[in-house]
Amino acid sequence: MPKVLITPRSFGKHSDEAKRILIANGYEVVENPYGRILTEEEMKKEIADVDAVIVGIDPLNGEVLSCAKNLKVISKYGVGTDNIDIEFCKGHNIPVTVTRNANSDSVADFTFALMLAIARRVVEIDKSCRALNWGKKASIGVHGKTLGVIGTGAIGRGVIKRACGFEMKILAYDVYPDDEIAQEYDATYVEFETLLKESDFITLHLPATRETTDLLSEKEFSMMKETAVLINTARGELIDEDALYDALKNKRIWGAGLDVFKKEPPEKIELLELENIILGAHAAASSVDAVNKMSLMAVENILANFK
Structure with missing residues (x-):
């Protein structure tokens, strides 16, 4: 069973549809256990054995990504990828998707x-x-x-x-x-x-x-x-x-x-x-409509890459 780590705290906050879609498609869902943005050390630990990650602004630099032995896709919850080492991902054939225009x-x-x-x-x-x-x-x-x-x-x-x-x-x-x-x-x-x-x-x-x-x-x-x-x-x-x-x-x-x-x-x-x-607490995108749309799009991006 492929495992998906979800770090954004607002993911699925107003609807469980996105999470249900993952489970229905045979994915094990691991949610952010800290209730905040993860540190590098925490991210290294949580990402170690996952097959996919839905990530907000948590650190995904090369050092963190080198700890992810099974990672097959990164689904950015948003559009900014400056917290992700894109060159590392290119070198290791890890696709990075974004939820463009969702928010x-x-x-x-x-x-x-x-x-x-x-x-x-x-x-x-x-x-x-x-x-x-x-x-x-x-x-x-x-x-x-x-x-x-x-x-x-x-x-x-x-x-x-x-x-x-x-x-x-x-x-x-x-x-x-x-x-x-x-x-x-x-x-x-x-x-x-x-x-x-x-x-x-x-x-x-x-x-x-x-x-x-x-x-x-x-x-x-x-x-x-x-x-x-x-x-x-x-x-x-x-x-x-x-x-x-x-x-x-x-x-x-x-x-x-x-x-x-x-x-x-x-x-x-x-x-x-x-x-x-x-x-503001990095909350501009945190409307009910945008959160629901980003959650669903982030999941769709994972499913599309696994298919």
């Missing part, structure tokens, strides 16, 4: 939710009201402002589509510009520095690579408007957290909404003390 709408929704919440100071106002302080807090608008979208894949496109309802001016940056997006949503592809200087809202939708690590650091924050809002629902590695803290603390930008960090929970604990930031 795009949910992440785009959450991105816009963070954008609105930071601009209108929703969390701060809520906190004051709970303390029976009904004083008014001035905020900034979203309608008609300039949105800079860095990375125009499925999620970036979804954010652009939503921004059209707010009649925002769309600036975009991508190594591979999409003419269809530019035409359909009247988006303008510009140079990276131009986007940083002219955008009122900046949102990141890129994978973590050697080239994108610390994409936004002190230099980039100094280019932004004092009223700029930064949103990151992609990867924590994209932002230099020390530089972000300085920019927020010294009010060099208006605020930030972060669903991802380099380490989760973040090592830069001072970020939690700031009022002009809203934090």
Whole structure:
């Protein structure tokens, strides 16, 4: 009986259909026993004798994968594969699949939710009201402002589509510009520095690579408007957290909404003390619809590879 390790905590959380499909097809299911992201040592232990793994952001580097003697397929629960040693997998003929577009709408929704919440100071106002302080807090608008979208894949496109309802001016940056997006949503592809200087809202939708690590650091924050809002629902590695803290603390930008960090929970604990930031627990994709869709697609990818 082939064995499947499932590490994402949200897998099958709202429906047992995906798990039932695996069992019905003769698979033994091993679920995450820790209730959190696994460490490298834990992953080495759990992956040792499995035939397949459905993985979230747990580490699957070469050292971990070398401990998996029976592994035949990796089914990524999501689309980012930066936690997986792809070269190792290619060298050992281990296919890696992703649940493409399963959570795009949910992440785009959450991105816009963070954008609105930071601009209108929703969390701060809520906190004051709970303390029976009904004083008014001035905020900034979203309608008609300039949105800079860095990375125009499925999620970036979804954010652009939503921004059209707010009649925002769309600036975009991508190594591979999409003419269809530019035409359909009247988006303008510009140079990276131009986007940083002219955008009122900046949102990141890129994978973590050697080239994108610390994409936004002190230099980039100094280019932004004092009223700029930064949103990151992609990867924590994209932002230099020390530089972000300085920019927020010294009010060099208006605020930030972060669903991802380099380490989760973040090592830069001072970020939690700031009022002009809203934090997320890597939860942008965790809607009921997206979780069900990702769970089923992750299982389908395993079955397809075994067939």
